[in-house]
């Protein structure tokens with residue numbers, strides 16, 4: 001009986017560890033005493049007992065700096081005098097094809113390609129039917145000439161008989177006829193057949209083209225059989241990233257396709273082309289709590305949520321709640337110096353922002369280590385300096401710069417590594433560059449109304465959408481977004 005019980009215990013422990021979810025309570029071993037007044041600033045996990053150590057820093061790579069991959073934006077033409085707005089002609093305005101072929105087949109507007117192809121096919125068929133009688137005529141007339149030459153050869157033979165009788169008289173004439181005969185024979189033997197051959201070759205090529213067109217039409221038909229999933233029309237302009245798109249004329253804030261690297265497929269992003277002259281690529285967005293941010297490592301790696309919505313304007317001009325994905329963020333920020341703009345809004349509509357001139361996320365190999373530098377703004381420098389409400393080591397614990405990314409199923413934070421009951425991501429609601437634990441928690445839980453209490457929080461921690469240096473630990477923001485742009489000197 002005892003053995004059975006032991007076995008059951010072992011099994012349940014193993015099962016529990018394999019299926020941990022952030023919603024499941026792991027028995028905390030040092031829950032802060034609930035008796036006293038609630039600690040105002042909660043972001044950190046103070047050292048409470050002997051043996052618990054906190055090593056504040058380890059060498060991490062600095063953000064990518066150096067020369068920008070972009071020059072300053074060319075200054076726009078000075079305004080003055082009567083100006084005529086020049087209409088920008090977009091290639092393939094129906095949205096059928098992209099500047100880049102790899103952008104793929106675009107449904108349902110791709111169906112327009114079918115119409116174009118069908119029209120082309122009709123034209124080609126028509127020109128073939130026009131060509132055909134010409135070819136026939138030509139071969140017929142060359143036959144006639146052939147017969148004529150034959151007849152001439154016969155008469156020549158006859159004449160040669162006459163010449164035998166009276167050679168001298170007609171020798172001069174014969175010479176002429178022979179010459180003419182040779183000339184015509186040569187023409188018939190070489191020039192006409194070769195002309196026909198050329199025409200036949202053209203005919204074959206046209207046939208081949210029609211076959212190819214028919215195949216393309218079939219492919220299009222097959223592709224257009226099923227309705228496309230996205231309701232967002234894909235804009236004609238695309239590029240490596242939003243700054244590239246801006247420079248190619250995509251100045252409307254909306255969803256675009258980007259392809260930062262030719263070897264990987266393009267993907268959808270929301271570009272903010274208005275804030276600070278545009279060129280911003282949205283990597284994170286919260287605005288209504290519609291998307292769950294308590295997700296696993298794999299989901300944070302790949303990205304999740306809704307890139308953009310169509311609010312009735314016919315294109316997707318409104319970003320949804322989403323996380324772009326750590327692989328993509330890392331790829332984009334490692335390409336060159338990149339800045340990040342974090343904008344936030346409280347429930348009264350007040351807005352502040354934090355901007356870092358350098359922002360780099362390393363690859364998954366190093367668990368997406370975060371590096372920022374060059375703060376400006378009015379929200380407070382949480383990422384580099386930690387929570388302004390805390391002091392000493394308590395504050396150092398809330399610095400995010402240099403941290404690895406953590407999710408509830410992948411603990412990379414600096415709160416007693418290896419102890420499953422000491423996981424920032426599990427307690428604070430989302431995936432983030434947790435230290436021990438945070439001063440900013442943009443991927444935390446969404447609390448409607450702003451103020452919340454530790455009693456409302458699942459684990460008694462400040463798990464809301466927190467930016468401590470602006471609103472403290474117990475206020476969850478109404479909206480927050482993070483957008484990146486390649487850094488370049490403004491001209």
Ligand SMILES: *[C@@H]1O[C@H](CO)[C@@H](O)[C@H](O)[C@H]1NC(C)=O
Pocket residue numbers: 039046390391392393394
């Ligand atoms: C750190 O926080 C703990 C508990 O919140 C507090 O007792 C301690 O005095 C703080 N240390 C400093 C340096 O502020």
